[in-house]
Amino acid sequence: MEVTEEEYEKCVSPHPLFFSNNGDIVFKFDRAGLFYFISGVRGHCDRGQKMIIKVLDIEASPSPQYANSTTPKPHSKSGVAELTPMRIMTESIVIMLTILGAAGAQEIGKHHNKGRTLNVKQVSYHEFEKFVKEESSRPLANLSTPLCSAHQMGSCRMGSNPKQSMVNETGETWEMEGLYVPDTSVFPTALGVNPVVIVQAIAYYVAQSVLEVLRMKRSK
Known part of the structure; x- marks a missing residue:
């Protein structure tokens, strides 16, 4: 329409x-x-x-x-671009x-x-x-033009198991204890919008997880 x-x-x-x-x-x-x-x-x-x-x-x-x-x-062999x-x-x-x-x-x-x-x-x-x-039609190789990307997300996904994610539900990496990721890397995929509020929420959430771990260690 x-x-x-x-x-x-x-x-x-x-x-x-x-x-x-x-x-x-x-x-x-x-x-x-x-x-x-x-x-x-x-x-x-x-x-x-x-x-x-x-x-x-x-x-x-x-x-x-x-x-x-x-x-x-x-086109590929299947006829699809x-x-x-x-x-x-x-x-x-x-x-x-x-x-x-x-x-x-x-x-x-x-x-x-x-x-x-x-x-x-x-x-x-x-x-x-x-x-x-x-x-x-101008070639884009050999540093002929600047190429950049913004709002990278999902490169260090949060999940419930190490086979499908890089960090657990608290933001701590599966491979190294005490290493936390508090940014857009933990998103499951790119959002397509500026994730300002979500970044703040994730950072706050992961920070609270770190504080909770420190409290538990101190109480022992």
Whole structure:
């Protein structure tokens, strides 16, 4: 369902298209056009977290994330597109540059050491498409562009047994007594949002566990 511009501005729609917190919902478009998406997370609309997706072309493919793509689409033997980390980054560049252009950005570009920028307001649509294709095809290897990741979580999971986790229910590691982990590493998976309050709660909980152990040792 296409959301009208008026509904988009009000962040209200009788038939809104929602993204989940971690972005795992994918929509299959049946036509090209300008679509307005509203985040399904409470409070996001008030903070301006809305999206414009411009679908340029529709292909007979079960992978709608390629709708805006101008790069080749490799397929495995099963016929399903292989989303390798490098492929995901390349496709993401295509999509993000297209979103920025459709959303009204004056100038777009990416952090490549040989990359260029483009003044969207001063070029034709054909020139815009050419720019997106050229910039997204630049290699990402050999330190050609900065790559970073934020909000790493779940690398030291909390659990009830050492086979499926790194720390126990108190935050203490299974392998070393007295070693505690009080951060987002103990999450079972990445949340997809900034976990400020949850980090504070985890840190407080683990700290209380440490204090309880110290009290027990002191009372002996």
